[in-house]
């Protein structure tokens with residue numbers, strides 16, 4: 619950030635609703651740019667979707683080109699953040715992908731995706747099964763897999779630790795505040811928003827209110843009469859007990875996706891499972907469901923067979939209706955800035971930088987595709 623930027627935000631008060639990945643990253647950048655930032659979080663930072671995320675940071679298979687490049691920048695921006703904040707919450711060890719040879723449609727789609735990504739300058743390497751054996755000795759590809767690809771720039775994030783690191787730096791280095799309270803509504807000032815009303819009956823005034831409430835953002839926007847075109851899309855993740863195997867990469871196989879989850883644990887995701895869970899935050903799927911997840915995982919990582927599932931995490935993706943971020947001032951409600959996205963773990967660092975540049979008065983063409991009014995029917 620330049621001195622010019624600091625000058626532009628000095629004296630500006632900004633309230634951010636939500637201490638997830640998005641709110642925390644933005645709080646850090648805005649406070650660094652001189653704004654007086656207050657984050658209002660109803661539970662603890664990272665307790666929303668951010669703490670229930672597969673947290674793969676990736677650009678592979680993201681479309682169209684501008685969105686792919688935003689995601690690729692998102693990965694690089696995480697490395698900048700890690701260099702600034704310190705800590706070991708970021709794991710860039712690469713993402714592995716494969717399909718079964720007999721699934722011709724999936725193989726052809728994979729080939730097309732690989733070509734597309736390379737055309738756009740995104741590195742995807744083909745690796746032999748020997749190399750996979752060296753990289754991940756405890757994984758089994760199976761006889762019907764002859765092609766494996768790796769995206770070396772990809773990885774995963776320990777999201778709650780990242781969120782804490784961001785907020786600690788925002789408060790300790792740049793004077794931001796974090797309040798533990800629920801926002802009950804946006805408050806009016808003239809024709810726009812002048813702050814937020816809190817559950818204890820007090821009000822917090824702000825020049826700008828950023829709605830980073832994740833899956834609850836539409837509810838917040840509605841209190842000022844704005845309609846945010848998004849839905850809550852549930853997803854489920856299973857975490858094993860510490861496993862007698864090594865795993866470094868994020869793995870995408872036809873059976874399921876896997877990644878390390880700290881302390882030797884393995885996280886399991888299978889998209890087809892997501893339709894079987896409800897959006898209730900603490901809904902816990904039955905043991906047979908967990909067993910089924912374990913069986914899929916053990917086909918890729920046999921050392922997982924017979925292990926217990928230690929945790930089932932159900933989260934709601936904050937999903938804009940076209941799947942792409944919503945970032946910008948609400949056109950009908952001055953003072954209200956909407957910031958909602960799926961892939962928010964990948965995108966939080968880059969969106970925080972771009973939104974800060976915009977609030978500092980800069981022109982930010984990279985955000986133009988993602989304005990809230992793109993959904994308006996003209």
Ligand SMILES: Cc1cc2nc3c(=O)[nH]c(=O)nc-3n(C[C@H](O)[C@H](O)[C@H](O)COP(=O)(O)OP(=O)(O)OC[C@H]3O[C@@H](n4cnc5c(N)ncnc54)[C@H](O)[C@@H]3O)c2cc1C
Nearest residue numbers: 636638640660666667668671674801832853933961962964
């Ligand atoms: C199963 C699953 C897998 C995923 N996998 C990936 C992935 O691999 N890669 C990736 O990049 N993304 C992934 N995502 C998406 C990603 O996790 C989200 O996009 C991201 O976490 C959103 O962050 P956020 O800060 O916007 O929302 P949240 O983390 O939900 O933060 C919003 C915060 O606002 C608070 N809040 C809400 N309402 C109020 C209120 N009224 N008052 C005060 N506080 C309030 C909440 O408590 C919460 O902490 C996944 C999501 C799920 C569910």
